[in-house]
Amino acid sequence: xxxxxxxxxxxxxxxxxAKTKLFCNCPVDYRDKPPNTNVCPVCMGFPGALPVVNRxxxxxxxxxxxxxxxxxxxxxxxxxxxYFYPDLPKNYQITQYKTVxxxxxxxxGRLDYIDPKDWSIHSxxxxxxxxxxxxxxxxxxxxxxxxxxxxxxDYNRSGVGLLEIVTRPELHDAxxxxxxxxxxxxxxxxLGITDPRLPGAFRVDANISVEGxxxxxxxxxxxxxxxxxxxxxxxxLRQTKIVDAGGKxxxxxxxxxxxxxxxxxxxxxxxxxxYMYFPDPDLPPLRVTRSMLVKAEAALEFTxxxxxxxMNRYGIDKGLAWSIIRELDLAKTFRTAxxxxxxxxxxxxxxxxxxxGLRDKKGLEYVPPAVDIAYLAELLDRNIVHREMVKFVxxxxxxxxxxxxxxxxxxxxxxxxxxxxxxAVEKVLIEESKAVNDLLRGRKQxxxxxxxxxxxxxxxKGDPREIAEILRRxxxxxx
Amino acid sequence: xxxxxxxxxxxxxDRLDPYDHLxxxxxxxxxxxxxxxxxxYVENMGKLKEDLGRQLKRKGRLSGVIVAxxxxxxxxxxxxxxASRMLSGYIPxxxxxxxxxxxxxxxxxxxxxxxDEFAMGSTSENxxxxxxxxxxxxxCTAGGSSGGSGAVLAYGGAxxxxxxxTGGSVRLPAAYTGTVALKPTYGTVSRYGLIPYxxxxxxxxxxxxxxxxxxxxxxxxKGDDPRDSTTLGVEQEYPIDRVDPGKxxxxxxxxxxxxxxxxxxxxxxxxxxxxESHGFTIDMVSxxxxxxxxxxxxxxxxxxxxxxxxxxxxxxxxxxxKECRGYWDCAAKARGEYFGVEVKTRILMGAYVLMEGYxxxxxxxxxxxxxxxxxSLAKLFKDYQAIISPVSPILPPKLGEKLEDPVKMYTMxxxxxxxxxxxxxxxxxxxxxxxxxxxxxxxxxxxxxxxRLFGLASIVxxxxxxxxxxx
Ligand SMILES: [Zn+2]
Numbered sequence: 001x002x003x004x005x006x007x008x009x010x011x012x013x014x015x016x017x018a019k020t021k022l023f024c025n026c027p028v029d030y031r032d033k034p035p036n037t038n039v040c041p042v043c044m045g046f047p048g049a050l051p052v053v054n055r056x057x058x059x060x061x062x063x064x065x066x067x068x069x070x071x072x073x074x075x076x077x078x079x080x081x082x083y084f085y086p087d088l089p090k091n092y093q094i095t096q097y098k099t100v101x102x103x104x105x106x107x108x109g110r111l112d113y114i115d116p117k118d119w120s121i122h123s124x125x126x127x128x129x130x131x132x133x134x135x136x137x138x139x140x141x142x143x144x145x146x147x148x149x150x151x152x153x154d155y156n157r158s159g160v161g162l163l164e165i166v167t168r169p170e171l172h173d174a175x176x177x178x179x180x181x182x183x184x185x186x187x188x189x190x191l192g193i194t195d196p197r198l199p200g201a202f203r204v205d206a207n208i209s210v211e212g213x214x215x216x217x218x219x220x221x222x223x224x225x226x227x228x229x230x231x232x233x234x235x236x237l238r239q240t241k242i243v244d245a246g247g248k249x250x251x252x253x254x255x256x257x258x259x260x261x262x263x264x265x266x267x268x269x270x271x272x273x274x275y276m277y278f279p280d281p282d283l284p285p286l287r288v289t290r291s292m293l294v295k296a297e298a299a300l301e302f303t304x305x306x307x308x309x310x311m312n313r314y315g316i317d318k319g320l321a322w323s324i325i326r327e328l329d330l331a332k333t334f335r336t337a338x339x340x341x342x343x344x345x346x347x348x349x350x351x352x353x354x355x356x357g358l359r360d361k362k363g364l365e366y367v368p369p370a371v372d373i374a375y376l377a378e379l380l381d382r383n384i385v386h387r388e389m390v391k392f393v394x395x396x397x398x399x400x401x402x403x404x405x406x407x408x409x410x411x412x413x414x415x416x417x418x419x420x421x422x423x424a425v426e427k428v429l430i431e432e433s434k435a436v437n438d439l440l441r442g443r444k445q446x447x448x449x450x451x452x453x454x455x456x457x458x459x460x461k462g463d464p465r466e467i468a469e470i471l472r473r474x475x476x477x478x479x
Numbered sequence: 480x481x482x483x484x485x486x487x488x489x490x491x492x493d494r495l496d497p498y499d500h501l502x503x504x505x506x507x508x509x510x511x512x513x514x515x516x517x518x519x520y521v522e523n524m525g526k527l528k529e530d531l532g533r534q535l536k537r538k539g540r541l542s543g544v545i546v547a548x549x550x551x552x553x554x555x556x557x558x559x560x561x562a563s564r565m566l567s568g569y570i571p572x573x574x575x576x577x578x579x580x581x582x583x584x585x586x587x588x589x590x591x592x593x594x595d596e597f598a599m600g601s602t603s604e605n606x607x608x609x610x611x612x613x614x615x616x617x618x619c620t621a622g623g624s625s626g627g628s629g630a631v632l633a634y635g636g637a638x639x640x641x642x643x644x645t646g647g648s649v650r651l652p653a654a655y656t657g658t659v660a661l662k663p664t665y666g667t668v669s670r671y672g673l674i675p676y677x678x679x680x681x682x683x684x685x686x687x688x689x690x691x692x693x694x695x696x697x698x699x700x701k702g703d704d705p706r707d708s709t710t711l712g713v714e715q716e717y718p719i720d721r722v723d724p725g726k727x728x729x730x731x732x733x734x735x736x737x738x739x740x741x742x743x744x745x746x747x748x749x750x751x752x753x754x755e756s757h758g759f760t761i762d763m764v765s766x767x768x769x770x771x772x773x774x775x776x777x778x779x780x781x782x783x784x785x786x787x788x789x790x791x792x793x794x795x796x797x798x799x800x801k802e803c804r805g806y807w808d809c810a811a812k813a814r815g816e817y818f819g820v821e822v823k824t825r826i827l828m829g830a831y832v833l834m835e836g837y838x839x840x841x842x843x844x845x846x847x848x849x850x851x852x853x854x855s856l857a858k859l860f861k862d863y864q865a866i867i868s869p870v871s872p873i874l875p876p877k878l879g880e881k882l883e884d885p886v887k888m889y890t891m892x893x894x895x896x897x898x899x900x901x902x903x904x905x906x907x908x909x910x911x912x913x914x915x916x917x918x919x920x921x922x923x924x925x926x927x928x929x930x931r932l933f934g935l936a937s938i939v940x941x942x943x944x945x946x947x948x949x950x
Binding site: 080092148155 | 796
């Protein structure tokens with residue numbers, strides 16, 4: 001029986017864009033480093049070492065909050081949250097908390113997201129966003145802290161800045177939850193806050209309840225987008241079956257086992273932990289300055305939703321637009337190429353269809369630079385090349401060899417080689433002495449005429465900008 | 480004994496052999512330490528001579544000066560245990576900022592001084608090294624928690640000493656040992672490397688035998704520190720002001736005069752007469768909110784302490800027990816085994832005042848009282864340039880006496896905690912001797928008024944004289 005499902009998400013995102021950890025100068029890039037080599041007295045919590053706020057991380061958090069329509073307080077207050085765990089060097093985590101004089105970076109707020117099924121735009125409310133530090137990573141002999149005699153802890157990750165983004169319980173199915181998270185990560189990626197492709201850059205916990213079940217279950221340890229949907233589907237089904245059979249759902253925390261594809265109870269009863277919150281006396285309240293807000297506002301010029309509405313305005317096919325928007329490098333290339341040559345349709349077709357297609361089919365990651373894409377768009381417009389040539393020859397070669405489009409065009413005989421160009425220009429200068437004289441006397445139109453003559457000599461294959469450059473050089477700056 | 484302010488100059492002019500000076504101090508240590516127990520650790524002679532040779536070359540304002548450091552201030556080459564069995568054997572991987580500053584100016588760190596465990600106590604008896612004895616009265620306490628630093632100065636076991644002051648921890652020892660100490664304006668001295676007890680209240684604090692030496696040490700260690708976000712970014716020197724009595728109104732606070740021992744009162748009023756004879760105007764005023772200083776102080780201090788000490792679970796920080804099973808069992812056993820009773824008491828009380836449902840009644844209320852106290856003092860300082868008060872209501876208790884009754888021990892701090900709550904500077908100096916005990920007085924002023932306090936203290940010092948080191 002279909003029952004109403006209520007889902008709230010708690011998404012932890014590493015602020016990898018901050019370059020260094022939240023309260024010390026250790027790099028955020030801890031991956032692939034030998035255990036416990038990316039640490040210092042501060043992130044190891046040595047007695048007497050003191051946290052100093054990473055301004056860049058705060059700026060990014062403010063940007064995130066702005067992009068999610070939050071209420072941002074004038075003063076940010078950091079709070080200590082106490083619990084004993086071996087991966088937490090101080091046995092308290094520096095975070096933010098609403099009460100006991102705390103003030104998180106974001107209160108309220110709203111995540112708008114695009115559903116690629118029908119291109120509708122939805123919203124989910126946010127409760128708050130906290131800035132906090134990531135703990136270290138504990139590896140247990142027996143998989144869990146209970147029963148293991150040995151625990152190995154790597155503190156390389158300890159102190160990396162996190163955004164803890166908490167949604168209201170306003171999501172109603174697993175797919176929707178996955179799409180919301182995907183959209184959120186995309187936005188944060190665009191804003192330079194995080195790189196969601198890095199392993200462990202985000203983790204999701206979900207609160208799930210099924211109508212008639214009674215309690216809500218917290219599902220922990222979801223580490224990828226696919227797992228968000230898988231884990232939630234499993235948990236919804238599990239709860240629905242119990243409720244259908246007349247059972248009740250106990251309020252508990254369950255662990256998502258990725259390998260087995262099942263959720264497991266972590267403790268039989270949810271323990272009410274008292275975190276003894278109080279403002280961290282080592283960190284004075286931090287003012288959100290006007291310049292932080294201005295910077296944040298400027299960053300919002302480039303977000304997935306903004307690009308989406310721009311592309312819709314250009315009349316670009318929605319599927320094509322989405323395939324570009326989903327990948328930051330394609331989106332950035334689109335934006336830059338468009339600023340060089342204004343044909344959004346051709347640029348979108350090259351990036352969303354050709355480049356994305358080659359990436360998906362052949363695993364080619366390289367994206368030709370925006371100038372090359374703009375150049376190709378111009379050549380297409382001038383009918384110097386045709387679409388089949390671009391799709392099956394030029395772009396595949398460019399992505400495979402990382403050569404410039406111009407060089408590839410030369411090899412393919414679509415463009416005269418550099419020396420041929422030079423020769424054509426020289427010939428025209430001799431043949432068209434009258435036009436040259438006109439030009440030297442200040443008749444600007446003569447310049448375009450000369451370019452046209454050179455193009456004709458090359459059967460229309462030359463690049464007018466390049467010809468213009470050579471002409472100027474040959475005329476020794478006389479014009 | 481030579482004043483610290485003169486050492487580097489005399490050495491430079493060949494009027495003082497720095498090695499003789501070092502040996503004189505080591506002689507005193509050898510003579511007094513068996514009775515006083517003020518040092519937790521003394522560096523060996525060979526290493527000290529080597530350090531001295533290197534530090535003389537720096538030609539700083541402390542070249543040749545011998546400094547004792549409280550055992551809760553991190554030194555990268557000497558043990559730093561905060562007098563706790565939890566940290567026995569711990570040598571920090573870095574120096575406190577103040578240590579870097581001392582070394583930069585050419586000082587030699589001679590050793591680490593005994594103290595109450597994690598600075599929790601007012602008698603320097605809560606220590607695994609055994610209690611500190613007061614050189615003036617060997618079966619009395621030297622005050623706490625920086626009792627070791629006070630005692631060392633009293634007998635001449637160092638030129639200068641660093642302590643830390645959370646609620647009077649350098650001022651009570653100074654009062655009981657006849658030395659001078661300053662609890663600086665909060666945020667003027669870096670806490671980086673100070674093993675924390677109560678972060679929002681404490682400052683690393685200079686101790687000395689004379690006001691000039693005190694000013695020298697304070698000016699060496701003060702200053703903004705990018706590694707401590709609570710330093711105030713103020714870069715200024717604090718010379719000894721020449722105070723104009725005609726322009727200086729001094730307040731005596733009624734709430735700080737309750738239940739004070741008669742001998743202490745006698746010295747206090749003598750000092751008042753002396754100041755009046757210099758032309759100072761002195762009024763008795765009342766600040767009702769100071770009645771709440773002590774409870775507000777202890778609630779905040781214990782809350783912060785319980786949080787700060789959470790890290791000692793034997794994983795990265797603190798010693799481990801051999802027999803235990805699993806993380807929580809091992810953490811609990813280590814904490815049970817290696818923390819002293821006073822520390823455990825404060826951790827539990829601190830956890831209590833932070834618990835959900837209680838924190839509003841205790842912690843939040845205490846922070847409100849703190850603001851009230853700070854505001855009423857700020858108001859007072861619009862009309863008065865300084866406050867003068869006794870330091871302790873009682874003469875140094877006998878060793879063991881106060882340990883029996885913790886509440887009694889807490890009330891020893893009643894006159895000193897206000898300065899920590901308000902973040903204002905407070906200076907203690909000897910003002911006389913009664914039945915063999917030195918008696919201290921306390922000066923308090925608005926934030927950043929250290930220069931004025933040095934000036935006021937110099938006036939008293941010129942009249943009373945310097946009473947240490949003891950012979
Ligand atoms: Zn670090």
